[in-house]
Amino acid sequence: MDYTGHIIKMRTTHSNPIKYELLLNEQLICMNDLIKKYIVLEYKNEINCIECGRQTNKSFAQGYCYPCFLNSPRTSDCIMKPERCNAHDANKASQCKDRDQKWAENYHNQNTYVYLALSSGLKVGVTNDINTRWIDQGAIQAIKFAKTPNRFLAGQIEVALKQYVADKTSWQRMLKNDVAYQDLQEMKHELKNKLVENLHQYFHSDDTVHEMKYPVESYPEKVKSVNFDKESIIEGRLWGIKGQYLMFDDGRVFNVRRHNGYAVRFEI
Ligand SMILES: [Zn+2]
Ligand SMILES: [Zn+2]
Incomplete structure (x- = not known):
């Protein structure tokens, strides 16, 4: 067919x-x-x-043409660098907000998760759509780490954790299923202690380890x-x-x- x-x-x-x-x-x-x-x-x-x-x-x-790459909120720099997002702050300029205020309000000034996942090794990531994100990255296990009211705060937490955990996946190792295993619950609580006090309030109490099996x-x-x-x-x-x-x-x-x-x- x-x-x-x-x-x-x-x-x-x-x-x-x-x-x-x-x-x-x-x-x-x-x-x-x-x-x-x-x-x-x-x-x-x-x-x-x-x-x-x-x-x-x-x-x-x-997937974007050059004009859309320059103008779409979906290609703003806060997509790759959540800590730069200012969608939540009326007084500060933000690329996503300048490009499309409504979009920024709907996607970046919204509940956002910080998660830990095992794809090639342990990694930290930020998203407002966890299930899709975990699968798109080829993670075999994932756990929620924090939930914040906007993308900026999730970015702050990610930046703090990046000193200890990678934020990238080796796609070659992910595809070979060559995964450096770590206990996600243990790592979650170990990493909580690395956060500065004012970010502790966003720590997520749900310790469920989600498993993904691929065809x-x-x-x-x-x-x-x-x-x-x-x-x-x-x-x-x-x-x-x-x-x-x-x-x-x-x-x-x-x-x-x-x-x-x-x-x-x-x-x-
Ligand atoms: Zn276009
Ligand atoms: Zn943004």
Whole structure:
């Protein structure tokens, strides 16, 4: 069967295992059903911005045209650096707020979580959509660390924890399932003691360790990333899905999210 449309990162449902769905031209394809099957992705040499729909020669920040990259609140610097967000403060300028006040109010002046997760090793992160974030990062376990009333405060906590914990994931190790294990509950309480007093009030009492199981038939020993900027056809037997990556049987991996807005033909 053939599908055509523009790639947008896979929708996920927290079930056992995680359920992945790809929406192509209003048709929802269950990716879990394709494990062990031969699939073909063909790039149609067209990228459309995921915000304004305009055609663009190059994709910026995973799916935006250059004007949207400069103007969308979704590409503000407080996305990568939450500690710079001022959406909560009427007296201070903030890139997200200057770009779109309503958006900033809805997304950055809202309850935000700081979490600890195991993806390749222990990491700290900030998000207002924990389930999606944990799965997109390919975390196998995660725990809430703090809940704050806005993104800025979550960023302050993340900055404090970054001295002790990484904030990045090694995608190669995540995809090989080569995870340096640490006890999340133990680390959570150990790290609480590193926070300055005025941030303690945001510490989250829920110590549930959430587990994520991915639809992976077998993990590769070596991974090689493939993308549409280098080759126009990516095909093979699908061996697993983790994070936003499709894993083919010979260790080639394809980052779906990186190709947001790319027009493709998908053959299954
Ligand atoms: Zn655009
Ligand atoms: Zn912001």
